[in-house]
Amino acid sequence: MLHLRVISPPSHTTEAVAYLSDAPGVVNLVVMPGVASRPQGDVLLFDVTRETANDVIDRLKEMGLHKSGSIAAEKLDLVLSDAADRAEAEAPGQPDDAVVWEELAQRVADDSQMTWAYFAFFAIATQIAAIAVVINSPIVLVGAMVLGPEFGPISAVCFGLLRRDLRLIGRASRTVVAGFGVGIAVTFVCALVSYALDWIGPTSLDSHASVEFIVKPDRWSFIVALLAGAAGVLSITAAKSSALIGVFISVTTVPAAGYAALAIALGRWGDLGGSVAQVAINVTGMIISGTATLYAQRVLWARYGARYPTQLRRKLKDPHLSGG
Secondary structure, eight states, X not given: OEEEEEEEOHHHHHHHHHHHHHSTTEEEEEEEEEXXXXXXXXXXXXXXXXXXXXXXXXXXHHTTHHHHSEEEEEEOSOOOOHHHHHHHHHSSSOGGGOOOHHHHHHHHHHHTSOOHHHHHHHHHHHHHHHHHHHHTOHHHHHHHHHHOOTHHHHHHHHHHHHHTOHHXXXXXXXXXXXXXXXXXXXXXXXXXXXXXXXXXOTTTTSSOTTTGGGGOOOHHHHHHHHHHHHHHHHHHHSSSOOTTHHHHHTTTTHHHHHHXXXXXXXXXXXXXHHHHHHHHHHHHHHHHHHHHHHHHHHHHHHHTGGXXXXXXXXHHHOTTTTTO
């Protein structure tokens, strides 16, 4: 469930409370008149199921409470309440399948921003990838995949395509390109220093069968990118996800960027072409599948999730009703 805190001007409170008192999925409603000061107004506290959160938030926004007051939400990890259990059982669909679109919009908007932390993670991940190539270590390469932060803005591009938000698409695309640019530039400089110190040489990229796949894109590269994009979107929209999904999301993007930086520093222009192609194929594949996954989630929930029979859900959740 989600916990919402709403600051409402007194002129809107009666309407808001009347709606929340009867809204499906809303429980534990608390009204505290006149306690808010910035902005001034009444505070409404309540819990809502993920399945009905979009309808509730949209209705509160229609009342203008996000402009004249405030709407804030946070995820609840533990709720011990019979009323909450009943609300969850009666809510349409399954909570793990419900996408809270305002929550996702806020997340991708944050992920599309250029920050020092984003560039730092990108530079570190790209350098680790380059080192993995030099020492021919798939294990170290996985470390670069874990650190790679590129899926954040890529998911923002997917969301922008779904919403047809050209500003978000443009901002997120610039963030992706800038991240790869900074990561490759920093790694290129480090590679030049390593070359001057005689730590690497023209043959440093030879006979690295374990990591050569990152500069040899093929049909499997595109299929992996499609799967990674779908997994990545599910990891940021589902109520439950694995932190290790980030390993698969970053596969062959940051590693290929690290390889590209080394190829430039060592003058291996043939390898550079393969690295750039690998990055392009993977980013394109993730955008295609990520956007398609978001679209499928929106359509399937609207057609099926929200219409899941209440009595059947109760039987599935209650072993006594289902005969178990």
